[in-house]
Amino acid sequence: MKGSSIKYALWLGSIFVFVSLAYMFFLNTINIIALAAFVFGIIIVVGSLMRYNQCNSPEDERMRKIAAFSMMNSWVSGITLMAMLLFLMYFNWTLPMSGIQVICLAIAVMLITYYCWFAYYSMKGDIE
Numbered sequence: 001m002k003g004s005s006i007k008y009a010l011w012l013g014s015i016f017v018f019v020s021l022a023y024m025f026f027l028n029t030i031n032i033i034a035l036a037a038f039v040f041g042i043i044i045v046v047g048s049l050m051r052y053n054q055c056n057s058p059e060d061e062r063m064r065k066i067a068a069f070s071m072m073n074s075w076v077s078g079i080t081l082m083a084m085l086l087f088l089m090y091f092n093w094t095l096p097m098s099g100i101q102v103i104c105l106a107i108a109v110m111l112i113t114y115y116c117w118f119a120y121y122s123m124k125g126d127i128e
Helices: 003-027 032-052 061-090 099-124
Strands: none
Touching: 003 032, 003 099, 061 099
């Protein structure tokens, strides 16, 4: 696939993931259609990110480094969100959330922060 078609596949997979997460979050339920859309979206996102970031070729170390740092920062933001939710729920400072809602929120935040960090590091050019 060319670079532009990989980007379109990435956006399409992201739409599947975010729409299915929103459906599961707001309806507080998991059904087979939403779950299938989520799994399909994740497969498309992971596959297109691997192709886009050229994880199979040793030629562009910079892109692999950007992807790795973006994933690391995304993971840290997800853990921070879950710790913050735990703290807020302990003191009853937030609306009660089910396990489905917490998982959907954590996955969505991790994906959004990955895309933001990836865009930031790509515009910056390199990681120091």
